Amino acid sequence: MTDTDLPNADAAAETASDEQAHAEPTHPWADLPPEHFRLLRLAPLQVDRHTGARPLRFVQLGRVERHSKEQSLLRLTIQLPGQRLRKEQNLLEVWIDHRSKEVRFGSDKGLQVEPPNRGLGRFLLAQGIAWARQHCAHYLVEGGALPAKDALSEDARARRDHCLQAQGFVVEYADPLQLKATYSAARVSALHSDWHTEKVQIVELLDAAAMLQQADHNLQEQDGKIRKLEERISLLKREDGSLRFTITCLVAFSLFQAGLLIWIATR
Template sequence: MTEAMSVAEPVAPTDAKEAEAASPVLWEEVQAEHFSMLRLAPLPTDRATGGRPLRFVEFGKAERHSKDFSLLRMNYQLPGQKTRKEQNHLDVWVDHSNRTVRVGPASGLQIEPWNRGLGRFMLAQGIHWAQKRWSEYKIEGTALANKDALNEDTRLRRDHFLKTQGFDVAYADAQHLKGSVKDAKVGNLNNTWNTDKIQIVEILDAAQMLQAAEQKILEQEVTIKKAEDKVSKYRRDDSGLRFTIACLVTFAVFQAGLLIWIATHR
C-alpha cells in the first residue's frame, strides 16, 4: 500500500493467496472508464530515484456496485512508457455484508514512477470514495512485508506514507521487522494528497495550457524570424563591406603599381 515499495516487496496480507481467493471475481474484467490528466510538478533530483522532471499521466477509474459488494478500480497510464500489469493499479473492495473495506491487489501497490506522490494520490482517491457512502465501515488491517524493513530508508518511507493517510503502524519486535497496519474506521482516514506534487488538470485547463503553449510557440517563431532577418541583414552588410574592401585593396595595389611604373620610367 505504499508508493515507496516499488523497489521492494509491497504491503501484502499474511497470506496473499488466501486474500486473493476471497476477492469477488464478478468484476474481474472491469477496465477504467473515466479519465483525467494529472500534472506531476517538477521536483528536485532525489538521491534514491534520480531526476524528477515535469510529467503528465492519465488517471483512470471505474466503479461497480451490487447488493453484496462495491468496487473502485484505478490505474495510471504513462505516455511513451510501458509498465507491467501489476503496476499502477489499485482496487478498493467494499464488503457490505461484513461492513468492511479492503485495498488490493494483495501483491501490493507498485507505482512507476515512484517518489512522485502518485501512490498517496491514488490511495486518497480510494479513501474519499469509500468515505462518501461507508464512513462507518472498517478497513481491514494487514501485515507488512518483512523485506521492506530490511532497508531502513524504505521502511521509513512506507511508514510515513501509511501514517500520513491515517493508518496506525505497529511492530511486534524491536527490530521493526514484524510490522502491521491495524484495522481503522474509514471515516477516520485522511483523504488528501500533496497538491504541490500532483494537480488534477481538467479539460478546460488542459485546453488553456495547449492554447498558451501554441501562443508561446508562435511568439518564439516571430522572435526567431526577426533574429534570422537581422542575421541576413548583417550577412548582406558584411558581403558589401567585403566587396568594398576588396575594391579598395585592388585600387590601392593599382595605384602603388602605377606609382612604381612612373618612378622607374622617368
C-alpha cells in the first residue's frame, strides 16, 4: 500500500462513520419475535383459475404486542409449515401513536399474503382492527397509498379492494387506469373486525388435540380394514391357485383320455 492510499482509506472510513451517524436509529420494537401462537385451519375451497388449488391447510398465527405512553404495537405473522417466506410476507403491523391519536395499519409495502385467496388477508386485518378498537376506537386512521404491484391483474386488484372495503376502508383511485390507489378511513370505530370464518378458523388447543385423536382413531380403523382386505386377498389367491391346479389336472386328464380314444379308434 502506498502513502497516497492512506488518505483515501481514511476518507472512506470517515464517510462510512458519517453515514452511520446520520442513519435513522432502529426502533426497539422493530424486530420483536412472536410470543403467542395459535393454530389456524384454512378450509378446502374449489380450485381457482387464477390462484390454483386450495386444499385443506393448517398454519400458525404468531402474535406480539407492546405498549408505552407514546406508542403501542401489534405484530401478527402467519407461518407456513415447511415453507420459508420473505420477511415482509404474511406480516401485519398495527402502530398506535398516542401523541397524535392516529393508527397506522401495515406498511408502505402493503400486505403480502401467502397463500393468496384463502381469506388470510381479511383475517389479519380483522384481528388488527379488533385490537385497535379495544385500545383506541376514537383515534383517527392514517391512510396511505396502495402498492401498484398488488394490482398486476384485474382479479388481484378486485380481491385487494374487496378485502379492504369489506373491513371498512375506503379505496380511491387518482387515475382512470386505476393504478394509483389510496386507502383511508375516518376513525378506528368505523372499521369492521369480522372475517370469513368459513374460510379461516381459529383452532383451540383442545380442539386440535381432539382432531389428532380422531385422526389417529380413523387411521387405526383404516389399518384394521386394510389388514382384513389383505387377508381376504391372500385367501382368494390361495383359492385361485388351487383352482388353477385343478383345471390344469383336468385339462391334462382330458387330453390323455382324448389321446387314448384316438389310439383305440385307429387300432
